[in-house]
Amino acid sequence: MDMTFISNLLLASVRMATPLIFLALAELYSQRAGLVHIGLEGLAAIGSLTGFLVSLITGSPFVGVLAGAAVGILVNMIYAYATIHLCAEQIVYGMAINIFAPALAAFIYRVYFGAGSELVQVELMKPLSAILGIPTDNFFAALLLDQTLMVYLAYGLVIFTAVYFNKTKSGLNYKAVGEYPKAAATLGINVIGTKYVASVICGALAGIGGAYLTTCYTTTYVDGNVAGRGFIALAAVIFGRWSSSGVLLACLFFGFCDALQIRLQVGSFGVPYQFFQMIPYLATVMVLTIIGIKKAGPKGVGKPYRREER
Amino acid sequence: MKNGNRFINVLVPLISVLLSFLIGCIIMAALGANPLTALQALWKGAFGNLRNVGTTLSRATPLIFTSLCACFAYRCGVFNLGGEGQFIMGSVVCCYIATQSGIEGLPAIILCLIVGALAGGFWAAIPGILKIYRGQNEMIISIMLNYVATLFMGVVYTDWLRDGSVPQTVPVPDASKLSRLFGLRTTTAFIIALVVGLLVYYFLFNTSKGFQLRAVGLNMTAAEFNGFAVKKYILYSFIVSGAIAGLGGSAELLGTQFNLINGFAAGYGFDGVAMALIGQLHPLATILVAIFFAALRVGSTTMQAATGVPTSVSDIIQALVIVFTVAGLAMVKLPEFKALVDRVFSKRKEAV
Secondary structure (H helix, E strand, O other): OOHHHHHHHHHHHHHHHHHHHHHHHHHHHHHHOOOOOOOHHHHHHHHHHHHHHHHHHHOOHHHHHHHHHHHHHHHHHHHHHHHHHOOOOHHHHHHHHHHHHHHHHHHHHHHHHOOOOOOOOOOOOOOHHHHHOOOOOOHHHHHHHOOOHHHHHHHHHHHHHHHHHHHOHHHHHHHHHHHOHHHHHHOOOOHHHHHHHHHHHHHHHHHHHHHHHHHHHOOOOOOOOOOOHHHHHHHHHHHOOOOHHHHHHHHHHHHHHHHHHHHHHHHOOOOOHHHHHOHHHHHHHHHHHHHOOOOOOOOOOOOOOOOOOO | OHHHHHHHHHHHHHHHHHHHHHHHHHHHHHOOOOHHHHHHHHHHHHHOOHHHHHHHHHHHHHHHHHHHHHHHHHHOOOOOOOHHHHHHHHHHHHHHHHHHOOOOHHHHHHHHHHHHHHHHHHHHHHHHHHHHHHOOOHHHHHHHHHHHHHHHHHHHHHHHOEEOOEEEEOOOOHHHOOOEOOOOOOEHHHHHHHHHHHHHHHHHHHOHHHHHHHHHHHOHHHHHHOOOOHHHHHHHHHHHHHHHHHHHHHHHHHHHHOOOEOOOOOOHHHHHHHHHHHOOOOHHHHHHHHHHHHHHHHHHHHHHHHHOOOOHHHHHHHHHHHHHHHHHHHHHHOHHHHHHHHHHHHHHHHHO
């Protein structure tokens, strides 16, 4: 355990936490409007594929991320319509999205590349230090500058979310929709509209979270590359007690677990590598077990809202 | 009106299937294939002759187990999304006994099936216990345990029970394999699946415990006020549901797969949930849905060979069926829709 091991571990934690931050914020925005969304895994899968394909075609990872967000929104509109207008059970429909979106992603990949294709790779997004041409020889310079723009965007969004939900009138109105939609409606808040806005934000952020994996993390797309991050993000929202700072800390913790397992795999120590790969999943179970039963989420979550109902 | 409801409950999935096939045909046409020839090939591949029917039923067998697993837990109001992990743990333990214990033949088969079910039940007990004692979200826990189980199986087939240079376990000895039916691909595992389905049906709808379990699923608060031990039912339903999946895992290993390998059981858990939802949590309907899904999978290989339409089109069709069915079932429950149906029915009565 020397200093380089630790500094590399911390740098990797920041990188691994970033997709989780996007996904957890997506879940947070959705739940704050009363929509629990367990389909993020699926949205991230289709976002990941779109990010990969578009950055391959256009040569620009930024366009890839934007396209990932757009497709995330599109697919999430199915969820939004079914849960908001048809009052489908949110958990069940999230499950449907989890089955539909990855199937769509796999299908598009097969059709685009044919059956027996060789591994196609894309160029990853460059870190800020490479764009500005600043050398990063010490740990703090690397931590602050050796990151892609997506990392800065993620942290910016965390700050924005904290301010928006706690300090602005519009943010409080938004939260009211998730807490008690009927009261919100009496105050003249557009409940249905807010829920749709929430779904747009959620789809975009989940798509970006998925696209991060193929534009900033690995150079290629494989089925199942989201690897449960959509569900871990759901756990991060619970662990972070529905506040954006809490969610950030939870994501950093899970990102740390992910980084740790990769580092330990390299060390190996004669233990089958799969045991290290279990770390993030087991950590999620442990953390949820420890924090226990306290409920702090929006009260209206999971319940359909019907305007006509009295 | 009761009859009308039942009619609609069958109609919604049927319309969803039709819509999904319609979209599937549009995709096929867009890919430059003739949808009719493709569908014909799909049908032939799945049910064209006795051999293909056998293959379809053998593919349906594991899906029946995981969909019954999802169905049973959801009847009690809890979402068991961990069917895949429970299935895998059942097959891992079964693999150990079948290949390492030295027991062969019928005793080995019986032992493997029992222990597989126990392993699945144990794996499901973890989210169940965390749910009732720590108030945990059973969905997240059971999904996390899926990943752990898949990785654990990875350890077994790449390291502990590895068969030489190939990353797979040593195969189950011939004497311990489940026997085939009429020389087809289908094995006695399919019969076991059907029996489990009937048992689940009988338990849920013909016993008082089953009634109480469903009552807990329909309204937990009301069940609690009636003095039902809600927590106990939740835990037991989780364990039984996991045991069904674990039994399926060992039956699949002894009947079809014979060794653990990368990708074993991948996606079976979520597929099971989808099928249980399309079958509207009715165990027997769920079995039919599982056979339908298996037919789409088996037939798609023939379709690809005959027309060049990739097999993933059939995955899209399956995914669309679930998307449409769930939305459709929600739609028919809307007051506006019920009012519309009532208006149509009352008009007809006036006309008579």
